[in-house]
Amino acid sequence: IKTLNKANLKESK
Amino acid sequence: MIHKYKLGGYNICLDVHSGAVHLLDDCAYDILGIIEETEKMEELPDEKVYAVLGEKYDREEIADTYQALYEIYKDGLLFAPDDYEQFAGMMTKAPIKSMCINISHDCNLRCEYCFAAKGDFGQGRCLMPLETAKKAIDFIIANSGTRRNLEVDFFGGEPLMNFDVVKQTVEYARSIEKKYNKNFRFTITTNGLLLDDEKTEYINREMNNAVLSLDGRKEVNDRMRVTPNGKGCYDIIVPKYQKLVAGRGDKDYYIRGTFTKYNLDFTNDVLHFKELGFDQLSIEPVVSDPKLDYSIKYEDLPRVFEEYERLADTIINSRRKGEYFNFFHFMIDLDQGPCAIKRLRGCGCGNEYVAVTPQGDIYPCHQFVGMEQFRMGNLHDGTFNTAMKEDFARANVYSKENCKDCWAKFYCSGGCNANNFQYEGDIRKSHKTSCELEKKRLECAIMIKAALAEDSDEVPCDGEDCFAQCH
Numbered sequence: 309i310k311t312l313n314k315a316n317l318k319e320s321k
Numbered sequence: 322m323i324h325k326y327k328l329g330g331y332n333i334c335l336d337v338h339s340g341a342v343h344l345l346d347d348c349a350y351d352i353l354g355i356i357e358e359t360e361k362m363e364e365l366p367d368e369k370v371y372a373v374l375g376e377k378y379d380r381e382e383i384a385d386t387y388q389a390l391y392e393i394y395k396d397g398l399l400f401a402p403d404d405y406e407q408f409a410g411m412m413t414k415a416p417i418k419s420m421c422i423n424i425s426h427d428c429n430l431r432c433e434y435c436f437a438a439k440g441d442f443g444q445g446r447c448l449m450p451l452e453t454a455k456k457a458i459d460f461i462i463a464n465s466g467t468r469r470n471l472e473v474d475f476f477g478g479e480p481l482m483n484f485d486v487v488k489q490t491v492e493y494a495r496s497i498e499k500k501y502n503k504n505f506r507f508t509i510t511t512n513g514l515l516l517d518d519e520k521t522e523y524i525n526r527e528m529n530n531a532v533l534s535l536d537g538r539k540e541v542n543d544r545m546r547v548t549p550n551g552k553g554c555y556d557i558i559v560p561k562y563q564k565l566v567a568g569r570g571d572k573d574y575y576i577r578g579t580f581t582k583y584n585l586d587f588t589n590d591v592l593h594f595k596e597l598g599f600d601q602l603s604i605e606p607v608v609s610d611p612k613l614d615y616s617i618k619y620e621d622l623p624r625v626f627e628e629y630e631r632l633a634d635t636i637i638n639s640r641r642k643g644e645y646f647n648f649f650h651f652m653i654d655l656d657q658g659p660c661a662i663k664r665l666r667g668c669g670c671g672n673e674y675v676a677v678t679p680q681g682d683i684y685p686c687h688q689f690v691g692m693e694q695f696r697m698g699n700l701h702d703g704t705f706n707t708a709m710k711e712d713f714a715r716a717n718v719y720s721k722e723n724c725k726d727c728w729a730k731f732y733c734s735g736g737c738n739a740n741n742f743q744y745e746g747d748i749r750k751s752h753k754t755s756c757e758l759e760k761k762r763l764e765c766a767i768m769i770k771a772a773l774a775e776d777s778d779e780v781p782c783d784g785e786d787c788f789a790q791c792h
Contacts, residue, residue, distance in 0.1 A: 309389050310344040311398060312774055313655035317340035317731065318397075318404065320660035 322360065323400065324728030325353055328768045329634065331775075335767065337728050339401035342655055343393065344771055348378050348386040362394045409665050409719035416466030419669065421676035421687040422457050424449045424487055425478035430512050430554060433545045434579060434607045434615060437478060442678070442691035448483040449679035454490040456700040457677045462501050471498075474508040476676075476687055481515035491527050508532060510577075512546070513558035521565045529573060533562050536578040537590020537604070544583060545615070563598055575649060578604040581615035585624050588632040595646045603649035606758055608688075608740060619754050626761045633765040637772045653732070653766040664718075667734030671697070671713025685713055688739030695742075713738065716748050723751040733759040 322337040325345075332350040334343040345353070355370050356362060366387040374383055393399045427446040428437070441447070461471055473494070475487050487509065494505045508530040524531050535558060536542040543553020566574055576599045580587040587604055594602045606625070609616045617625065636648060658664075668674060671685030678690055681700035689695040698705035716738060718730040733756070738748040740755050 309346075309349055309393060310774075311393065312342040312344060312770060313340070315336070315340035315342075315398065315655070317338070317661050317664075318401070320662070 322403070322726070322728060323353065323357055325350060325357070326764055328630070328764055329637070329772060331768060331771045333764075333767055333771060334399075335728060336399050336401055337731065338403050338405070339398050340655070340731065341393070341398035341401075342767055342770070343398070344775075346386070348374070348382055349390055351377065352383070352387055352390060360400045362391050362400065364391060405661060405665065406719050408662060409717050415669070415673050415714065416468045417461055417464040417673060417675055418468040418470065419472035419474075419674045420457060420461045421474045421476045421674070422449070422454060422490070423477055423676060423678050423687070423690060424454065424475045424480045424490070425483040426679050427482050428477060428479045428512070429482065429514050429548065430479070431547055431549050433547075434581060434609050434613075436608055436688060438691070441478065444678065444680070444691055447679045449486060451486050451489050453677075453679060453681045453700060454486055455493050456681060458490060458494045458497075460677075460683075460700055462497070462503060465503065469502060470504050470506065472506045472508070474510060474687075476510050479512055479515070480509055481511050481520060484515070484520060488523065488527075506530075510534070512554065513561050514548075514554060516558070516561040516565060518564075521561070521568065524565065525568045525570070525572065531565065531569070531572075531574045532577050533558075533565070533574060534578070535559070535562065535576050535594070536580070537584060537587065538593045541584045541590055542578075545579070545581065559597060566599060573601070575601045575603045577649075579607050580604050580617075581607045581609075582617055582621060583615055585621065585628055588628055588635055591632060591646075591648060592635065595644075600646040601649070602646055605650070608743065611744075617754065619757075622754065622757050622761075625758065629761050629765050633769050636769055640773060641776065650762050651766040651769055653763070653770065655767070655770060661731065664731040664734050667717065668737070670738050671695075671716075672710055685709070686739060688737070689742075692742075713748070721749045721751055723756070727756070729756075729760045729763055732763050 323334055324337060325334040332345040332347065334345055334353060351374055352370060355373055366383065370387065371380060371383055390399060425448050426441045426444055427448060465471055480487055491507060498505050506529040507527060509524055509528050510532040512534045536546055539555040542555045546554050548554060562576065576594050578590060580590065584590060591602055591604060606617050607615060611618055632648065633651065636651065639646065674686055675697065676684045676687045676690050677700065683697040683699065683705065684690045684695055685697065697709050716735065718724040718735040721735045724730050724735045736751050736755055736759065740752045741748050741750055744752040
């Protein structure tokens with residue numbers, strides 16, 4: 309598995 | 322919820338509620354295919370996983386791959402729960418912060434597919450008086466609350482047919498913005514026919530964005546975008562656009578076209594834009610009565626999908642050769658896109674965004690203009706239908722039946738209310754063809770990211786710098 313991003317949808321304050 | 326798909330040789334998985342995007346090997350992809358319906362993972366795989374995949378992979382590989390998936394599951398990046406409906410409930414009235422000013426309901430072209438009824442929105446040809454334009458500026462300031470950034474798009478019809486009023490409106494807004502602690506950003510959308518050196522210099526100085534209409538190759542453009550006497554406009558406008566873009570500096574612009582059933586090979590039109598020296602490109606499917614010859618129908622989707630894939634491959638190959646052009650509808654920022662609240666709100670049509678006609682009538686957006694049942698009020702008599710505004714404010718992905726459980730909901734934000742109404746008769750009923758097109762564009766956009774990430778081996782990318790490189 310390679311994760312492409314630093315997802316911050318939940319955080320998106 | 323996850324969405325997994327294969328494209329361009331990649332196995333891709335979008336975890337909808339965390340926003341994480343994963344590239345998977347075949348074994349991980351196949352395991353997800355077995356467990357995705359349960360939307361949860363136990364520490365060890367069910368025997369069913371071994372039974373189904375036992376002929377394809379050995380037991381150790383399945384166990385090892387499952388553990389890798391379980392780790393990202395524990396990190397909240399796989400099957401993340403949907404915690405967003407609580408925020409959707411907070412989507413009530415917001416300040417109005419952007420406005421489309423239809424500065425002209427007249428046009429010097431008679432484009433076949435024009436949603437503005439060839440310029441006048443079915444309301445008779447006329448230009449907006451300065452008094453009305455000033456009232457529009459006063460209206461957005463008065464209704465913008467604490468919002469500082471206000472956007473105004475000069476639209477029509479053809480705005481250059483009323484250019485003196487455009488200039489006086491900008492001057493008026495600039496003269497009062499500091500007093501009210503506002504920052505106006507202006508856009509103009511033009512067909513280019515009336516561009517001259519003076520207008521070009523003004524647009525490049527005063528307009529934050531310029532949207533320049535052109536459909537692509539000469540024969541494609543001139544088939545649909547014609548003057549009242551039936552002549553094409555390509556030869557007149559292309560040199561003017563090239564001159565404008567050459568003087569644009571670092572300000573935004575887009576060459577924006579419409580593709581129809583007549584040019585489903587629209588990758589060639591995008592490449593033609595590039596050959597003309599343009600690098601900020603947008604081409605959108607026509608919105609029209611499905612009975613018309615040039616309309617794009619549901620049965621055309623496989624061909625359009627094939628073309629979007631071809632365009633995506635073309636973009637990847639161009640980047641690999643060090644060539645750059647940006648296709649607006651494949652732009653996606655997987656790290657720092659809009660916040661979840663913005664994704665729930667969508668374009669803000671009828672809530673944060675309104676359109677104003679030369680008569681001072683207010684509509685939810687430029688595509689609703691002329692639909693009497695959506696007239697929200699009038700600048701001159703001071704009326705404004707706040708109940709309609711609230712109704713649009715509540716039209717988000719959790720109030721649209723087909724959107725709530727859709728993997729693309731945080732990217733399309735529930736689609737276009739105007740398209741929904743035009744095709745389905747209800748702003749909350751999503752238009753299936755538009756949905757499928759948007760989903761395909763998203764799949765291609767994510768695949769481009771995957772391909773470029775593989776090339777650069779810079780995973781994960783890094784915020785602003787990454788965005789600049791990839792877009």
